[in-house]
Amino acid sequence: MKLSxxxxxxAACLTLLVASVQAGADRKKTCLVLNKASSFIxxxxxxxxxxxxxxxxxxxxxxxxxxxxxxxxxxxxxxxxYNQESCCKAGHDAAIQSAYKNLLSDTCIRNYPDLETLYxxxxxxxxxxxxxxxxxxxxxxxxxxxxxxxxxxxxxxGINIGGTPKIPQFEFASATEFLNHASIKPPFFGDYxxxxxxxxNCLASWGVRQATISTLALLVVVLFQGILM
Numbered sequence: 001m002k003l004s005x006x007x008x009x010x011a012a013c014l015t016l017l018v019a020s021v022q023a024g025a026d027r028k029k030t031c032l033v034l035n036k037a038s039s040f041i042x043x044x045x046x047x048x049x050x051x052x053x054x055x056x057x058x059x060x061x062x063x064x065x066x067x068x069x070x071x072x073x074x075x076x077x078x079x080x081x082y083n084q085e086s087c088c089k090a091g092h093d094a095a096i097q098s099a100y101k102n103l104l105s106d107t108c109i110r111n112y113p114d115l116e117t118l119y120x121x122x123x124x125x126x127x128x129x130x131x132x133x134x135x136x137x138x139x140x141x142x143x144x145x146x147x148x149x150x151x152x153x154x155x156x157x158g159i160n161i162g163g164t165p166k167i168p169q170f171e172f173a174s175a176t177e178f179l180n181h182a183s184i185k186p187p188f189f190g191d192y193x194x195x196x197x198x199x200x201n202c203l204a205s206w207g208v209r210q211a212t213i214s215t216l217a218l219l220v221v222v223l224f225q226g227i228l229m
Contacts, residue, residue: 027201028133030067031087033122033188040133043067069125079120081206088123092188096120099187108157114148117206118179121186130203136192140179141204145196149175159183 030043036059043064047053050063058066072086078097079088088096100119101109110116121127121138130139140148149168158165161183172178179185179194195202 027131028128030064031069031122031127032131032133033088033092034067072123076123078116079123082120082123082125085125086123087125087127092122096122096187103160103183104157111157112152112154114144114152114205118148118184118203119186121203122188124203129201131189131192137195138186138189138192139195139198139202141202142197142199144202144204145175145179147205149178 028040028042032040035041035043041059041062043062043066045062046064050061051065054061054063069085069087071084072082072089072093074090075083076086076088076090076093078100079086079093082088096119100116103115104112117124118140121130124130131137132139154168158167160166161168161171161181168178172181175196176194179196182190185192185194
């Protein structure tokens with residue numbers, strides 16, 4: 001069977017994408033807030049019947065399925081982009097919404113979609129890829145961190161930092177300093193360090209994420225078309 005050049009290229013690209021995902025395989029596979037709030041419990045039981053067989057508390061059963069993203073009901077208001085599959089529940093979403101509203105004036109609340117993406121990390125259905133629970137580190141893609149720092153024109157609105165509206169560019173010297181401030185860290189990750197130098201298995205803007213999904217789907221289609229020809 002001969003494979004076309006395009007098929008071989010698609011296969012190579014797909015392999016690289018898969019390898020990139022596997023590079024973060026040492027991180028937890030379950031969502032941070034779908035767990036015990038005070039101390040993360042490794043949900044290691046992958047048996048399909050675990051949830052049905054669980055007769056004690058969930059922490060004791062350690063069913064992996066308890067910590068996997070699900071379709072939220074009631075639906076999410078602030079982090080609505082994850083209403084098909086989410087790492088959080090409506091209660092977490094309400095806490096995120098309250099914290100985000102405290103950052104900005106009502107007239108500016110929808111002016112910074114990238115900041116919303118950051119704040120919705122706890123609900124992001126791919127959140128386990130970006131978070132190292134053991135080392136309490138959140139990995140943000142370098143380009144996205146730069147966009148959050150220099151690409152957003154916060155001068156137009158100001159951000160409520162520590163209870164006082166401030167212009168971030170006057171208050172902070174770098175993306176690292178800005179994104180690691182207690183007022184800017186995403187809710188539920190207040191005791192985590194924000195790493196802004198990652199290039200893979202890291203939080204990116206919503207647009208980049210959607211483009212990556214589309215590219216992956218296209219590569220799969222090209223690969224299978226080549227195999228069938």
